[in-house]
Amino acid sequence: MSASSLKFSDLRVTVQPESLGFKNTSELIADSQSRQWLGQKNAESAARYGLNMQQPDYHLFVLGKPGSGRRSLLQDLMVELAASRPVPQDLCVLHSMDAAIKPIILCLPAGVGRQLQHAYLDMRKWLLANVADSLNETAAESNDNRIQKNIDTAFVQVQSNLQLQHDAQRHMEAYFKQMQSEVEFCLSDFLRSDNKNDHWKTELQHVLSIDRVNLLIDNAELTGAPVIIEENPTVSSLFGYLYYPLKNGKSHADFSCIVAGSLLKANGGFILLHIDDLLSNEVLWIKFRQFLRNLSVHVELVSAVPNTSASVFLQSQAFQTNVKIVLIGSAEDYYELQEDDPELMRHFRVKVDFCKSFLASEQTYKGFSVFIARLCTETQLPHFSAAAVAYLLEESHRSVEHQKYQSAIFADTKALVLESGSQCLVRQGEVVEVMDIEAALHARDLRNNSPELLLRQSILDGEILIALSGSQVGRLNALTQIEWGDCQFGTPACITARTFPGEDGLLNVVREVDMSGPIHDKGVLILQNYLSALFSHIAPLALNASIVFEQEYAGIEGDSASCAEFYALLSSLSNVPLKQGIAITGAMNQFGEVLPVGAINDKIEGYFKLCVKAGLTGEQGVLIPQANHQHLVLHRDVVSAVKANRFAIYTMEHVMQGLELLSELPSGMSESGHHSGYSPDTVLGHVQKSLIGFRRACQMTQHQHKVEHRRFPSRADK
Numbered sequence: 001m002s003a004s005s006l007k008f009s010d011l012r013v014t015v016q017p018e019s020l021g022f023k024n025t026s027e028l029i030a031d032s033q034s035r036q037w038l039g040q041k042n043a044e045s046a047a048r049y050g051l052n053m054q055q056p057d058y059h060l061f062v063l064g065k066p067g068s069g070r071r072s073l074l075q076d077l078m079v080e081l082a083a084s085r086p087v088p089q090d091l092c093v094l095h096s097m098d099a100a101i102k103p104i105i106l107c108l109p110a111g112v113g114r115q116l117q118h119a120y121l122d123m124r125k126w127l128l129a130n131v132a133d134s135l136n137e138t139a140a141e142s143n144d145n146r147i148q149k150n151i152d153t154a155f156v157q158v159q160s161n162l163q164l165q166h167d168a169q170r171h172m173e174a175y176f177k178q179m180q181s182e183v184e185f186c187l188s189d190f191l192r193s194d195n196k197n198d199h200w201k202t203e204l205q206h207v208l209s210i211d212r213v214n215l216l217i218d219n220a221e222l223t224g225a226p227v228i229i230e231e232n233p234t235v236s237s238l239f240g241y242l243y244y245p246l247k248n249g250k251s252h253a254d255f256s257c258i259v260a261g262s263l264l265k266a267n268g269g270f271i272l273l274h275i276d277d278l279l280s281n282e283v284l285w286i287k288f289r290q291f292l293r294n295l296s297v298h299v300e301l302v303s304a305v306p307n308t309s310a311s312v313f314l315q316s317q318a319f320q321t322n323v324k325i326v327l328i329g330s331a332e333d334y335y336e337l338q339e340d341d342p343e344l345m346r347h348f349r350v351k352v353d354f355c356k357s358f359l360a361s362e363q364t365y366k367g368f369s370v371f372i373a374r375l376c377t378e379t380q381l382p383h384f385s386a387a388a389v390a391y392l393l394e395e396s397h398r399s400v401e402h403q404k405y406q407s408a409i410f411a412d413t414k415a416l417v418l419e420s421g422s423q424c425l426v427r428q429g430e431v432v433e434v435m436d437i438e439a440a441l442h443a444r445d446l447r448n449n450s451p452e453l454l455l456r457q458s459i460l461d462g463e464i465l466i467a468l469s470g471s472q473v474g475r476l477n478a479l480t481q482i483e484w485g486d487c488q489f490g491t492p493a494c495i496t497a498r499t500f501p502g503e504d505g506l507l508n509v510v511r512e513v514d515m516s517g518p519i520h521d522k523g524v525l526i527l528q529n530y531l532s533a534l535f536s537h538i539a540p541l542a543l544n545a546s547i548v549f550e551q552e553y554a555g556i557e558g559d560s561a562s563c564a565e566f567y568a569l570l571s572s573l574s575n576v577p578l579k580q581g582i583a584i585t586g587a588m589n590q591f592g593e594v595l596p597v598g599a600i601n602d603k604i605e606g607y608f609k610l611c612v613k614a615g616l617t618g619e620q621g622v623l624i625p626q627a628n629h630q631h632l633v634l635h636r637d638v639v640s641a642v643k644a645n646r647f648a649i650y651t652m653e654h655v656m657q658g659l660e661l662l663s664e665l666p667s668g669m670s671e672s673g674h675h676s677g678y679s680p681d682t683v684l685g686h687v688q689k690s691l692i693g694f695r696r697a698c699q700m701t702q703h704q705h706k707v708e709h710r711r712f713p714s715r716a717d718k
Helices: 025-032 041-052 070-083 112-135 140-160 166-192 199-210 235-239 275-279 282-294 331-340 362-379 386-399 410-426 434-448 450-460 518-534 562-574 600-614 626-631 636-643 655-663 683-711
Strands: 060-063 090-094 104-108 213-217 227-229 241-244 270-274 296-298 300-303 318-320 324-328 350-353 357-359 405-407 475-484 487-500 505-508 544-549 582-584 621-625 648-652
Touching: 025 362, 041 060, 041 070, 041 324, 041 350, 060 070, 060 331, 070 227, 070 270, 070 324, 090 112, 104 112, 112 213, 235 241, 235 282, 270 275, 275 282, 275 324, 275 331, 282 296, 362 386, 362 410, 386 405, 386 410, 386 434, 405 410, 410 434, 450 475, 450 487, 450 600, 475 562, 475 600, 487 562, 487 600, 487 683, 505 518, 518 562, 544 562, 562 582, 562 655, 562 683, 582 655, 600 621, 600 626, 600 636, 621 626, 621 655, 626 648, 648 655, 655 683
Parallel strands: 060 324, 060 350, 227 270, 241 300, 270 324, 475 582, 505 544, 582 621, 621 648
Antiparallel strands: 090 104, 090 213, 296 318, 357 405, 475 487, 487 544
């Protein structure tokens, strides 16, 4: 049972530029006109299903990490599907003299609402001019006849200019008939009066202005269903409002002051919202939940002047809608709402889940290359050579830490493309090359890695005690990752263990001072139980032991150091020194099997950089779980050092394999795992000897206490 040494070819996924089939991405411009759902087939299928579903309560909830393309792809798909759908009707609000506080709601074919507005304005001008001519006649009877004729002509003309369907035609005929009777009544009062003056024009203008048309939704410019992207939703912007303009110092409102919100504008089509925007406004969230119950928009009353009231139109107005909602949020938002608000989530029966990675293939490499070509064209940056695209593909694997999967967070790739393109422009290159990408990555490190540099220098200066060579007892370097905002890096941490006879068992010092998290505590308990199982044949164990993360002041979480803690404990028990040049990471289960850990590349590279600064000796390396083999996408400097035998990367499947590597002694574990006893010339044999000695020491101490107790009984015994 021994750890395996990895070859340099196992440490990084390599994409051959020749396999991509182009010299640079300018050859792919023709293929880059449309945005692709790269690696998101399931999400695309769910999105198309949801957007095409006409039944209620099949709104879409889009899950995924920011930068995965969830918004842009959904927006493109909504535009695509909306183009093949009919244009929704215009929505007009007409004043009704019979019910001043509730106007007439009229739906007209797209474009007819605008025609109605124009026809009404033309009728108003024509009627005012021709009534004035009629009043200049000398005979009252001829005035009445001509006025009546002008009125009839005006209202017939305005209706003949409109192309309406039967229902709309019937509503408009009734509306214009009512309006005509009001105009006739206004002028008849004037003609019957003996005191003729010029107030007739003011009266007529007043009547016509009251009955004007408010075109709330104008779809004349649309060629398909509407698509609304709501960037900054508020109660007013989403649901509309009725504002109160100031007239002569007083707040006044009527139906003409209704302003449509996004939900009305999206009627018959799609609207895209972000759940964070809704949840950040409690009132907006309440109204949104109410809207989902009946799809009815209630226009809010908003006064232009605080603490004022309107004399007309005091009722809020409700409008029925048929809109498909696309709600973007995180997986945490989705499952939290599933748990806390199932009534809301029953309206979002279509889950569109954007994955953060996808299986790499020749086809996905091609799609990735087309994405780069499209990005270069949009940003007017130099195109990328095949070698540069291959490097970006390798970085895509690295960002998800997997040799078989690519990252679906294309925002990260976009940022690297922009930075690399800028580096190319600085050197006045025609095509982005690998050197430009490396320069961009180096510049990024210089902007972000000051905490890493400070910590590494503290180790080199001896302020933080980390041994990189030789062998020591009860001491080992564990690989850890530190995250400080946008700075993430790996670094070694010194773990020490001390053991002596006693009955207190294993003491986890960081836990005792509340500096460890539950996952770390779980890992320590597992190794304690595994240790007890290894030596169950001499149970109970007479052991006092302590494990410490030396010079750790920020707290510990995670179980990736449990293997290192186990080795330090065995070293202390056996008095067998362990190699200090090999740093360890790995979790373990109760059977001693080594489990994979996260951030494996950062951990290895952080230790490698420290060893480079201190001086590579050829004896340094790392010991990692075998299951992490497929997660290795290491920097080319590490690969070169391994190839030159100046640095080593070992893998283990069982903790005993790593124990033999670090101690250069047999572990003592048989292949069958039988624990009846261990050979004395093995690590476990040395531990067994120490534990037996501890037990004897405890037995002697207990016997001595009994003797002293008999010789000097306590007062209670007397």
